Amino acid sequence: MQDKALLINKALSNLEIVIFSVNCTIRYSGRAESFLPQGDRIIIIKKDGTLLVHQPQGSSPVNYMPKGSQHRMVEKESRWWLQSSHQAKKEFMDIKLHAIHFIKTQELVDSEKIQLAGTERDMAEMIYQNPSLISGEFKPVGMEEQTKYGFIDVLGHDDNNNLVVVECKRYTGDLAAVTQLRRYVERIKKEKGLQKVKGILACPKISPNALKMLEDLGFSHKAVSPPKYLERYGKDQKKLGDY
Amino acid sequence: MQDKALLINKALSNLEIVIFSVNCTIRYSGRAESFLPQGDRIIIIKKDGTLLVHQPQGSSPVNYMPKGSQHRMVEKESRWWLQSSHQAKKEFMDIKLHAIHFIKTQELVDSEKIQLAGTERDMAEMIYQNPSLISGEFKPVGMEEQTKYGFIDVLGHDDNNNLVVVECKRYTGDLAAVTQLRRYVERIKKEKGLQKVKGILACPKISPNALKMLEDLGFSHKAVSPPKYLERYGKDQKKLGDY
DNA sequence: GGGGAGAGATGCCGC
DNA sequence: GCGGCATTTCTCCCC
Numbered sequence: 187m188q189d190k191a192l193l194i195n196k197a198l199s200n201l202e203i204v205i206f207s208v209n210c211t212i213r214y215s216g217r218a219e220s221f222l223p224q225g226d227r228i229i230i231i232k233k234d235g236t237l238l239v240h241q242p243q244g245s246s247p248v249n250y251m252p253k254g255s256q257h258r259m260v261e262k263e264s265r266w267w268l269q270s271s272h273q274a275k276k277e278f279m280d281i282k283l284h285a286i287h288f289i290k291t292q293e294l295v296d297s298e299k300i301q302l303a304g305t306e307r308d309m310a311e312m313i314y315q316n317p318s319l320i321s322g323e324f325k326p327v328g329m330e331e332q333t334k335y336g337f338i339d340v341l342g343h344d345d346n347n348n349l350v351v352v353e354c355k356r357y358t359g360d361l362a363a364v365t366q367l368r369r370y371v372e373r374i375k376k377e378k379g380l381q382k383v384k385g386i387l388a389c390p391k392i393s394p395n396a397l398k399m400l401e402d403l404g405f406s407h408k409a410v411s412p413p414k415y416l417e418r419y420g421k422d423q424k425k426l427g428d429y
Numbered sequence: 430m431q432d433k434a435l436l437i438n439k440a441l442s443n444l445e446i447v448i449f450s451v452n453c454t455i456r457y458s459g460r461a462e463s464f465l466p467q468g469d470r471i472i473i474i475k476k477d478g479t480l481l482v483h484q485p486q487g488s489s490p491v492n493y494m495p496k497g498s499q500h501r502m503v504e505k506e507s508r509w510w511l512q513s514s515h516q517a518k519k520e521f522m523d524i525k526l527h528a529i530h531f532i533k534t535q536e537l538v539d540s541e542k543i544q545l546a547g548t549e550r551d552m553a554e555m556i557y558q559n560p561s562l563i564s565g566e567f568k569p570v571g572m573e574e575q576t577k578y579g580f581i582d583v584l585g586h587d588d589n590n591n592l593v594v595v596e597c598k599r600y601t602g603d604l605a606a607v608t609q610l611r612r613y614v615e616r617i618k619k620e621k622g623l624q625k626v627k628g629i630l631a632c633p634k635i636s637p638n639a640l641k642m643l644e645d646l647g648f649s650h651k652a653v654s655p656p657k658y659l660e661r662y663g664k665d666q667k668k669l670g671d672y
Numbered sequence: 673g674g675g676g677a678g679a680g681a682t683g684c685c686g687c
Numbered sequence: 688g689c690g691g692c693a694t695t696t697c698t699c700c701c702c
């Protein structure tokens with residue numbers, strides 16, 4: 187165990203990634219307090235100080251520590267503990283190690299960033315480029331207007347020169363989306379001193395409650411789905427290999 | 430490589446957890462589309478079919494597949510791929526393996542659930558038990574009222590018999606929290622046919638914009654922090670050692 | 673560093 | 688399964 191501790195402390199100081207498979211008990215104190223009874227888990231400590239504890243099922247880590255945390259193996263009363271702390275954020279974690287199934291340390295090299303398509307931002311751009319997706323009379327105005335009046339996805343006007351605020355959601359529109367749209371419309375009305383500003387929620391579908399609230403507020407829903415850009419970077423795909 | 434593939438496919442069918450350290454390229458298609466150029470990553474496949482891909486830094490997985498996904502090692506044109514799919518959700522991932530640094534399979538036993546204190550729910554209960562945290566005249570009403578009118582954190586009334594809606598946030602109150610409170614107050618007004626319903630946002634702090642909107646709507650902010658229940662299980666801590 | 677908002681969010685609970 | 692909502696959300700962008 188002593189040698190394992192040395193190995194780990196050395197790896198941590200070398201900023202290598204460390205992967206444990208252990209049987210442990212965990213306490214955390216910081217933004218909240220938590221206790222996790224004894225069980226088998228995978229623990230990962232990354233170069234940037236991030237610590238993740240994963241159970242054998244589930245997508246999210248059951249416990250974790252943020253980037254910038256410090257970690258060390260400590261022996262106390264003939265027991266080994268993995269202690270983590272982030273002093274600035276006042277977060278602390280103590281992992282009591284009942285057994286260590288295996289440990290692996292490794293230097294990983296990866297500075298690549300993921301390329302993602304089909305986001306809400308892509309949706310807004312698609313509508314901006316192809317405003318008939320909203321309606322035949324919808325005319326988007328300059329993108330700079332978006333920043334000027336906040337985080338409005340697409341701002342435009344109709345044939346009667348009414349301003350139109352479009353809020354995009356990539357999946358089901360919910361009550362929060364409606365209140366967000368409402369907030370933008372009210373802000374525009376106040377800042378521009380307008381009586382009438384249209385609000386449109388663009389999303390593939392909308393919950394019944396959200397639709398009711400939307401219509402009660404005089405807004406409307408337009409069914410639009412986020413774009414899948416496979417075709418867009420089809421050429422890049424070829425360059426990247428015969429995938 | 431052949432033997433590794435057999436090992437992995439066997440482990441996957443045995444519902445063991447599999448941990449890879451690899452150099453890979455990743456494509457994903459499903460709710461969105463993504464491409465991640467070549468680099469070193471850790472891959473975890475869990476018993477429930479969850480797949481996680483982690484880069485050497487950052488808290489969130491760069492790519493992932495949901496619970497219920499299926500995985501297999503495939504050889505194609507003298508290259509090994511790890512293919513994952515979730516047919517029902519129409520999600521697909523192809524991981525092109527340039528190198529495998531190590532693979533570990535393991536059976537993990539853990540059915541424990543984490544105990545968490547300091548959540549918004551705990552905050553609401555604290556206020557319900559100790560209403561003077563809101564004000565001297567605040568009197569909470571029965572908890573069953575909460576479900577009847579939705580997900581209101583704490584519902585009560587003041588000395589003048591005005592209904593009071595309290596929305597709790599465990600950290601900074603923001604614009605979304607204000608619109609959420611507004612939604613609850615409007616719902617109560619409509620369902621009960623009331624003219625005046627008070628709204629209170631209980632949170633440790635509040636952003637300037639949120640405070641302005643809150644006051645414009647006639648609501649108010651009360652500084653309350655989520656409870657830390659360390660003292661509740663203080664005795665257990667002592668048993669675990671003087672960390 | 674804080675505010676505002678999205679996320680391939682995930683997870684939990686209730687209907 | 689969907690709806691509504693919190694999350695030790697995390698991450699990104701912009702000020």
